[in-house]
Amino acid sequence: MNLILLGPPGAGKGTQAKRLFADYQIPQISTGDILREAVRRGTPLGKQAKPIMDQGKLIPDDLMVGVVEERLQQPDCASGFVLDGFPRTIAQAEALESVLGKLGKRLDKVISLEVPEEKLIERISGRRNCPNDGTVYQVYQNPPKRAGFCDKCGGGLVQREDDKEEAVKERLKVYAAQTAPLKGC
Ligand code: ADP
Numbered sequence: 001m002n003l004i005l006l007g008p009p010g011a012g013k014g015t016q017a018k019r020l021f022a023d024y025q026i027p028q029i030s031t032g033d034i035l036r037e038a039v040r041r042g043t044p045l046g047k048q049a050k051p052i053m054d055q056g057k058l059i060p061d062d063l064m065v066g067v068v069e070e071r072l073q074q075p076d077c078a079s080g081f082v083l084d085g086f087p088r089t090i091a092q093a094e095a096l097e098s099v100l101g102k103l104g105k106r107l108d109k110v111i112s113l114e115v116p117e118e119k120l121i122e123r124i125s126g127r128r129n130c131p132n133d134g135t136v137y138q139v140y141q142n143p144p145k146r147a148g149f150c151d152k153c154g155g156g157l158v159q160r161e162d163d164k165e166e167a168v169k170e171r172l173k174v175y176a177a178q179t180a181p182l183k184g185c
Contacts, residue, residue, distance in 0.1 A: 001026055001080040002105055004087070006182060007113030008175045009168065010120035010127070014136065016113065017084040026080035029071050031064060031088075033134070036160075040131070054161045056170030058088060058178065065095040072103060088179045112183055117172065124168050128157040 001024060005013040017028035035053060038046030045067070049059050068086050071077070087093040100106055115123075126139040130150035137144045137157060144151050162171065 002100075002108050003081070004083045004107060004110040005113065006110055006179070008115065008117075008120055008179075009171045010124040011113035011115045012123075013084045013113060016111075017082045020082050024080070026082055027076045028082050028084050029068065029077070029086070030084040031067060031086040032084075034067055034071070035059065054167065056162050056167035056174065058174060061089055061091045061095065064088075064092060065099065068096065069099045072099065072105070087182065090178075090181065090185070093182055093185060120172065121168065124163050125165070127163050128159055130155050131158055 003020070003026070005017055007013050014028070014030060014033075017030065020026055021028055035046070035049045039050045039053070040046070045063065048063070052059055064086060068083070072081065083096075087096050122140070123138060126141070128137045128139060128144075128148075129135070130137075130153060132153045132155040133150065135150055135152055137150075139147075144157065148157055149155065150157060161167065
């Protein structure tokens with residue numbers, strides 16, 4: 001099953017992708033996670049992406065298409081994948097179509113997650129992440145057992161730079177302008 005999860009920041013794309021993996025073993029391809037890992041490791045991609053991500057803006061399309069094209073060729077994508085956070089622009093969607101054609105794959109479904117804006121802001125402002133193992137908590141709905149610390153590894157939780165208010169506003173604006181139009185495609 002080859003799927004795209006579409007939805008604004010905070011809609012729950014990552015959560016649903018993880019559930020799909022648990023139920024169907026189809027890997028989640030989260031471009032946000034790939035970029036955050038590149039930033040953490042200090043790779044050239046990470047160095048280029050960090051200042052753009054921190055402001056809530058989008059990484060150039062050609063870079064993102066290259067990342068996804070490479071990821072889709074890995075063996076775990078042979079029997080399916082869930083794209084989470086890609087495509088995010090019309091140009092990325094067009095490039096994806098041609099990449100999938102080249103690889104002899106096609107999409108089965110696009111799932112669009114719809115959540116009211118006030119709920120998105122509430123969810124994102126309460127989101128906390130474990131930098132060691134990537135676990136995501138929500139201080140209101142899914143808090144860790146000990147406030148501020150990861151249940152699994154005990155590490156200190158942090159707030160993503162782009163989950164801070166200014167960047168969130170920018171991400172929602174970018175979503176409405178550049179990504180939401182994909183729903184009409
Ligand atoms: P969310 O869906 O919560 O906004 P993501 O984790 O998907 O966040 O992405 C975080 C950031 O990574 C984005 O704000 C953007 O800077 C960058 N990013 C992720 N995916 C893409 C993409 N497909 N195209 C351009 N930038 C991207």
